[in-house]
Amino acid sequence: MKNILFTLLLIYPIGIMAQSKENPVKKLPYSKVKPAGDFVFISGQVGVDSSTGKLVIDSFESELHQVMKNIKGLLDAQQLDFSDLVNVTIYLKNMDNYPLTNEVYSSYFKDDFPARVCIAVLDLPAKANVEIAATAFRRKNSLMENKKLVSQFLEEVRSGKKPDHAGLFMADTMLAHQMNAEQEAAIKRTPQNYTEHIREFLALYGNFKFEVTEMIAEDDKVYVRWKQTGKHLGTIDGHPATGKQLVEISSAVYRIVNGKIAEYWIQTDRLGLEKQLLR
Numbered sequence: 001m002k003n004i005l006f007t008l009l010l011i012y013p014i015g016i017m018a019q020s021k022e023n024p025v026k027k028l029p030y031s032k033v034k035p036a037g038d039f040v041f042i043s044g045q046v047g048v049d050s051s052t053g054k055l056v057i058d059s060f061e062s063e064l065h066q067v068m069k070n071i072k073g074l075l076d077a078q079q080l081d082f083s084d085l086v087n088v089t090i091y092l093k094n095m096d097n098y099p100l101t102n103e104v105y106s107s108y109f110k111d112d113f114p115a116r117v118c119i120a121v122l123d124l125p126a127k128a129n130v131e132i133a134a135t136a137f138r139r140k141n142s143l144m145e146n147k148k149l150v151s152q153f154l155e156e157v158r159s160g161k162k163p164d165h166a167g168l169f170m171a172d173t174m175l176a177h178q179m180n181a182e183q184e185a186a187i188k189r190t191p192q193n194y195t196e197h198i199r200e201f202l203a204l205y206g207n208f209k210f211e212v213t214e215m216i217a218e219d220d221k222v223y224v225r226w227k228q229t230g231k232h233l234g235t236i237d238g239h240p241a242t243g244k245q246l247v248e249i250s251s252a253v254y255r256i257v258n259g260k261i262a263e264y265w266i267q268t269d270r271l272g273l274e275k276q277l278l279r
Contacts, residue, residue, distance in 0.1 A: 033074050040078050040136040044091065045070040046128035055126050060097050064104045067132050072108075080136050085114040087135040091121045094129065101130065143217040146256045150222040151215065153254075153261065158226075159210040163198035166191035171260040179267040205230025205246060225251040232277070239277040246276050 034041045047056045047063035056066040075081055090101065098118065124131050153169035156162040170191045177186045201208070208230030216223045228248040233241050248268060255263040
């Protein structure tokens with residue numbers, strides 16, 4: 001009898017070990033966060049507290065706060081915040097909770113809200129009452145790329161060093177806004193037009209010195225202020241060449257679309273230039 005019991009004791013744990021190897025706990029087939037270029041996709045989050053591994057069930061409000069905290073943690077790991085969200089999908093088991101959802105959800109945003117859809121569902125994972133999925137946009141990366149594009153454009157093309165390279169930085173057709181105080185105009189330009197424009201500068205000012213004094217990027221626009229120093233080598237606004245030094249201060253805003261300059265606004269200190277021409 002003792003031998004039989006001993007044999008059963010040996011077989012039982014071995015059976016458990018074999019079962020655990022044959023049926024291991026599988027990792028769920030999705031990523032919590034998936035970066036794709038400038039976008040970061042966040043899978044649906046429910047109100048499970050990571051410290052306990054359990055769903056927060058005190059109230060719907062506390063459960064929703066936990067969902068938002070979970071999203072914040074994933075955003076923090078990507079060096080993003082709620083202001084970087086561009087699209088959100090909310091799943092609710094009970095649409096009676098819609099007003100409270102808006103109240104809690106709104107408290108996590110300061111300015112503009114992302115685009116959003118709210119869907120009523122029959123059930124959710126972990127028996128949750130709410131689940132939220134979101135998409136964020138890496139604005140900082142995009143801003144850095146935009147600043148880099150404009151910086152290279154100014155260094156190579158606007159500086160007069162490589163005017164033929166305009167097509168590398170500019171869209172096939174651009175809208176140029178000339179915001180001079182005495183006259184405002186908007187014209188369409190091609191990279192070829194712009195190349196000719198820079199060559200005209202070279203004829204008027206010679207191999208001028210071009211210095212960027214400020215550059216700021218926001219959304220899809222880059223603001224730049226520069227100082228151009230050259231010589232009066234051609235007729236400018238009816239003033240014949242004198243060979244004297246001319247300094248031009250200008251500022252411009254460039255709008256970037258699909259990695260190319262698609263539109264820009266430029267303003268020059270015409271009064272300051274006029275005073276130099278009259279010397």
